[in-house]
Amino acid sequence: MPKIPQCDRCLLYSHNPYLVCAVHPDGVDGDKCLDFREDLNAEPVELWQPEGASYYNGELILQPRQRWTAEQQLELLDWHPMFTGKCPQCGAEYERDYTARVHWDCPDCGWMDDSV
Structure with missing residues (x-):
């Protein structure tokens, strides 16, 4: 199912493996959802990063070995x-x-x- 990264923080997200949300059961086409409603009680997704790497603008960048x-x-x-x-x-x-x-x-x- 085409789920976008915003889905985990949306009030309409179903937390169901067979259904993305009530408005878009099969997910959205594209990389944005016009019906996104932020769930203020949703736990933030922790971005894991290996040692020697960091996130820049949401992208994991590996630092060169010194x-x-x-x-x-x-x-x-x-x-x-x-x-x-x-x-x-x-x-x-x-x-x-x-x-x-x-x-x-x-x-x-x-x-x-x-x-x-």
Whole structure:
């Protein structure tokens, strides 16, 4: 039966496996119901989420696994050109537009950024 997510919170919902509600016994066509009446006494549906995931606009988003520890991430602030504006190997300065960069390879000494 085509039941929409709102059905569980509707006053007209039958809580019956064979009948969706009194107004739309077979469910509604589409993703909205014009006859929806919110049941203020209905228990909210708890959104389960695994560790490392969260909901954004009702969609479960898995967070990417971090390959760096928190300590390593803090160390990046001290040496990475994105934060210092300088090559960690030779000290060459990047142009001031360096915040828009994607690649941080140094043209002077050949240092290559493998942190991405």
